[in-house]
Amino acid sequence: MKSKVAVKSCSTYELDKVEKVLTESISLLGGISAFFRSGKRVLIKPNLLTDSRPEKGITTHPNFVRAIVRIIKRAGFEVAIADIPGEHRLESNLERVYKASGMREVAQAEDVRLLTETKFVEEDGVIYSSWVKEFDHIISAPKFKTHSLTTLTGAVKNMFGLTPRLYRIRLHKRFLRQNDFAKMLINVYKKCKPTLSMVDGIVAMEGNGPAHSGTLRNVGLIAVSADGLSVDSVLANVMGLKPNDIPTNLEGGRQSLGITAMEDIEIVGDNLENFKKDDFDLPxxxxxxxxxxxxxxxxxxxxxxxxxxxxxxxxxxxxxxxxxxxxxxxxxxxxxxxxxxxxxxxxxxxxxxxxxxxxxxxxxxxxxxxxxxxxxxxxxx
Ligand code: SF4
Ligand code: SF4
Missing domain, CATH: 3.30.70.20 (Alpha-Beta Plaits)
Structure with a gap:
């Protein structure tokens, strides 16, 4: 069976435009009701790596998140936004991250909750936030960025942000080889699997991502899919790579967690060729x-x-x-x-x-x- 990824062009973070393009993308996949059949509570998980301003391009853009909030709320769901940044100074100071990244403003404007407190659960050797159990659906809303260790940080890697910070440090110490680290990321993804992945690739990051050493690149892409592996395959394609060049795709495909081969992915919306960057600066x-x-x-x-x-x-x-x-x-x-x-x-x-x-x-x-x-x-x- 084929999976579907909606790819649409969007060259601006102007809120109405982003909302329109995201709405069209979801419609191309069958509409909200095709995915959110039960439950009432939806958690949006952006990539809020650190307390940097939106223009730095390190975090998911606030208008991208705000557009998702509007769409999901309009469909009748209760929405919250949350992430756990990967740095000790910010672990107990999430408010600082939410403020700098523009999420506080989004939450106030759209009257949704920003979560700051979580318990953690342990299952099958994976420790992750109890938010995963408390919400009926998760939307992974990553920023399209390169990563010095994992090549890409997209829909799958974004879910690593739902694990506790100190645990993440321990995992880095334990899984030193890229492929072992990818296996661990896939184990986390299995536990925190999103209902939908919506990628902010309007301004992406190339080179030595995913933070201040990366370089911003206008890609003008929004990609949406229920299959996080497929959406990461599409991002790999834009980077000029094969799906299995991304270690998490290789491992996720091996475990049949999603579709990774481009010939088995149906692209709907715009022509994917329009987004390909042959000169994309790879890590x-x-x-x-x-x-x-x-x-x-x-x-x-x-x-x-x-x-x-x-x-x-x-x-x-x-x-x-x-x-x-x-x-x-x-x-x-x-x-x-x-x-x-x-x-x-x-x-x-x-x-x-x-x-x-x-x-x-x-x-x-x-x-x-x-x-x-x-x-x-x-x-x-
Ligand atoms: S390298 Fe960066 S994080 Fe480390 S001490 Fe210097 S400024 Fe601080
Ligand atoms: S082990 Fe090396 S690369 Fe990793 S955080 Fe320490 S200094 Fe940086």
Whole structure:
């Protein structure tokens, strides 16, 4: 059986326009009633990684979330918005995230609840928010971004945000290899499976996402589907990748959790070809994983794709220290310093540095792979 993904063009965050395009997208899939058959309570889970302003493009845009709220409320459901940011300073200060990201304004304007308190439940080795049990439906509303560890953060990875922050740090420490980490993300996705995924790809992020080190890219895309894996396949396609280049897709497909092959996905709405970005700047980690294991063994030392502190920007706030799962960062002369002998390249520090002082460095192999990728795409044209 085929799955369906609605893709629609939208080049602005103007509220009425976003609402219109989202409404059309849902209609193309059969309308709200096709998915929300029972229950009354819907939780919208945007990607609120940190307390940054909407124009930074790190968090799901407030007008995107507001448009979803309006549509779901109009259909007669009770709506709430919630996320658990991945940084210690914000765990007990969600209000700061909600305010900076524009969610507080959305909640006030649309008279919906922003959740700040949760208990956690543990099932089959996965710990996740009790919100999942308290609501009848979840809508995953991610921002379309690259990710230094998982290549893409889309519909599936977004659900990792419903796990407790300290648990996330432990998981980063436990699942060091990209494929093992993807398996863990899929286990979380299974427990927190959304009824619908609606992706904010109007302004996406390429390069060293998903935070301050990434680069914003106008893609002008809204993608909606009941199948989170299918929607991530579509995002991979826009990036110029194959669905299984995304480790969570590979694992999710293996477990038959959704449809990942493009030939089994029916695209409705606009032509997907219109959104493809052949020059999409891929995260270096992806390029390295394309090498066969045998070659990687010898060449990995030339990749040197690692976090790097920009000492000119670092203000010594210590946030990366609190969020490093291996505790390998310390302050030296009021600047962060990484002990590379123990660093496992999980890039949690990159995600959580609030001012973009944590960057990446790349060795000659990465530069060579980037050139190869550019050449491959040039030839394909
Ligand atoms: S690298 Fe960023 S998070 Fe770490 S101490 Fe410097 S400014 Fe703070
Ligand atoms: S320094 Fe950064 S990349 Fe290295 S282990 Fe710590 S958080 Fe992960």
């Amino acid at each position: 270096p980690a992806y390029l390295v994983t394309q090498l066969p294991d045998s070659a990687l063994k010898f060449l990995n030392r030339f990749a040197e794709f690692r976090p790097r502190v920009d000492r000119h920007i670092c203000n010594g706030c210590g946030i990366c220290i609190e969020n490093c799962p291996l505790s390998v960062i310390e302050l030296e002369g009021k600047k962060a310093r990484i002990d590379y002998t123990r660093c496992v390249d999980c890039f949690c520090c990159l995600e959580t540095c609030p001012i973009g002082a944590m960057k990446t460095k790349s060795g000659p192999l990465i530069h060579a792979l980037k050139f190869r990728e550019w050449f491959r795409k040039a030839i394909a044209h």
